[in-house]
Amino acid sequence: QSALTQPPSASGSPGQSVTISCTGTSSDVGGYNYVSWYQQHPGKAPKLMIYEVSKRPSGVPDRFSGSKSGNTASLTVSGLQAEDEADYYCSAYAGSNGYVFGTGTKVTVL
């Protein structure tokens, strides 16, 4: 069970957009619509930002959006704000292998 592949870092200026990719296989990302995204600030527990590919939990700004194409899922943060600077992790259902997380992406707001 290998971790999903994310770019180590991404950045953007305030107000700009940043998109993070999450690449898996047909056995996880591509096989089910159970992709989630988490935001984690230093020393804090992860926070659910997106679930089932593109759904937002209550309270998550609509600046956060998710999508999927084939074996790659993406998280887009529009209108970047300083508080968006954090680590972001994707996760996906992997059938009999349970659940797998991505390698993580550090988003920097320039």
Add this chain to the structure above:
Amino acid sequence: QVQLQESGPGLVKPSETLSLTCTVSGGSISNYYWSWIRQPAGKGLEWIGRIYSSGSTNYNPSLKSRVTMSVDTSKNQFSLKLSSVTAADTAVYYCARGVPAADYWGQGTLVTVSS
């Protein structure tokens, strides 16, 4: 507001068993999946396994031989046991509600494996 709190020893000796409990408050443990997830310092998240309130479990294949999870609905708690630990099991351990979408998390507890 649902809250989760991990508890257990912060230091475990190599080859021994790591034991943690997660206490759920502000809501019932029934009718949900509950997960354990860990994160070594400076590294990414790793799903350890999940348990349903009925006691049904699913474990990460890479840890399956060493993991046991249980639930006590009368106490609104669920637990993790990880046997034969090594230094590689040193991490912050989180309990969380639900998979694949974990909407509530504990604050995490650092478990260090060292003699």
